[in-house]
Amino acid sequence: MKPTENNKSFEVSLSSYEDIILARQKVKSLMQAMGFSLLAQTRIVTAVSELARNVVIHAGRGTMSVYEMIKTNNTKGIKCIFEDQGPGIQDIEQALKEGFSTLKSLGLGLGGAKKLCNEFHIDSAPGKGTTVSISEWLR
Amino acid sequence: MKKDIRRTMGEVTILSIGSNIIVPIQVELHDNTARKLQTEILEKIEKTGAKGLIIDVSAVSIIDSFLGRLLVETAKMAKLMGAETVLAGMKKEVVLTLISLGLTMKTLHTALNIEDALSILECLTGKRDETNRK
Numbered sequence: 001m002k003p004t005e006n007n008k009s010f011e012v013s014l015s016s017y018e019d020i021i022l023a024r025q026k027v028k029s030l031m032q033a034m035g036f037s038l039l040a041q042t043r044i045v046t047a048v049s050e051l052a053r054n055v056v057i058h059a060g061r062g063t064m065s066v067y068e069m070i071k072t073n074n075t076k077g078i079k080c081i082f083e084d085q086g087p088g089i090q091d092i093e094q095a096l097k098e099g100f101s102t103l104k105s106l107g108l109g110l111g112g113a114k115k116l117c118n119e120f121h122i123d124s125a126p127g128k129g130t131t132v133s134i135s136e137w138l139r
Numbered sequence: 140m141k142k143d144i145r146r147t148m149g150e151v152t153i154l155s156i157g158s159n160i161i162v163p164i165q166v167e168l169h170d171n172t173a174r175k176l177q178t179e180i181l182e183k184i185e186k187t188g189a190k191g192l193i194i195d196v197s198a199v200s201i202i203d204s205f206l207g208r209l210l211v212e213t214a215k216m217a218k219l220m221g222a223e224t225v226l227a228g229m230k231k232e233v234v235l236t237l238i239s240l241g242l243t244m245k246t247l248h249t250a251l252n253i254e255d256a257l258s259i260l261e262c263l264t265g266k267r268d269e270t271n272r273k
Binding site: 039 | 200
């Protein structure tokens with residue numbers, strides 16, 4: 001599953017609700033240009049919305065970096081990496097469970113984002129910030 | 140760039156037609172504009188005494204867990220103010236995404252379009268008038 005080439009397309013700094021919309025719009029237009037189906041666009045942009053909101057709400061600020069990927073067999077994909085220096089997550093497994101929330105929300109954000117993409121990776125520790133990456137491949 | 144963002148976050152028009160309120164969401168709502176819209180809808184119900192509320196999301200390309208919850212909440216609030224809510228025009232991609240996300244919105248009345256939503260409201264509010272009379 002190792003992408004042979006990763007080209008960074010753009011980066012969006014996330015610190016307000018407006019930034020979440022900007023992140024969504026930019027990912028959507030890149031996916032559109034790459035030829036993803038409307039359903040794939042909707043799923044990934046929804047995941048982007050959940051993850052970008054997590055950054056803004058839990059960490060206050062962070063970034064989303066977006067990469068265009070090409071595998072050796074020419075499959076194209078997109079990867080979005082969300083990074084913040086916020087409080088981090090104590091128990092990642094628990095945080096991914098449906099209904100888990102520290103802020104009285106529905107608790108669908110993180111676990112939901114995982115369900116919406118092909119690949120999901122999270123790295124976090126208390127006091128160390130959080131990095132979440134999601135990928136979707138064009139088939 | 141900034142200018143572009145602002146344009147996509149314009150106001151949402153709230154239409155009052157007969158005893159119904161229709162809210163066509165034509166812009167991308169961020170969290171605060173969505174909350175503001177919720178308040179405005181409740182104010183409009185208070186002012187007009189509307190019995191039905193149709194929220195048209197046919198132009199909405201993304202409903203995430205925040206907006207989904209807000210819509211469900213809005214319907215509950217409207218109900219407490221005596222108005223029934225029908226969510227109209229959800230796109231199939233949005234539906235598939237919501238189900239994957241685990242957000243079922245079970246408590247919401249839904250319709251394919253505004254016309255269907257109006258006939259659902261007719262049923263819902265008509266039924267209530269009858270029970271009130273009894």
